Amino acid sequence: QVQLVESGGGLVQAGGSLRLSCVASGITFSMYVMGWFRQAPGKEREFVAAITRSGGSTPYADSVKGRFTISRDNAKSTVYLQMNSLKPEDTAVYYCAARFSSVVKYLGSEYAYWGQGTQVTVSS
Helix, strand or coil, X not given: CCEEEEECCEEEECCCCEEEEEEEECCCHHHEEEEEEEECCCCCCEEEEEXXXXXXXXXXXXXXXXXXXXXXXXXXXXXXXXXXXXXXXXXXXXEEEEEECCCCCCCHHHCCEECCCEEEEEEC
């Protein structure tokens, strides 16, 4: 049984930081591209960042580039999202997702497994 479990969300003031974690089980983690997506109320889910199997490539959405950093620890089957300089528009439910491939994709439909999400709220 595949499980992705996110943690680390919460309420933070604008300009603050949060670190999200996603622990995977039931998959050979090192064989998966991992991605972070988010969905704000009334909006469609959007790509945030992804990381290749070895961590050698880490594309970001333009809206978070320079503020967010994705990383992974294959020994711990965990992917992280360090979020700095948070803005109110970053408020959303954040999801991690897994794709059995060596190629990063930006559409959520390309990812087979999803976590339950963690709420991030940034106050102004």
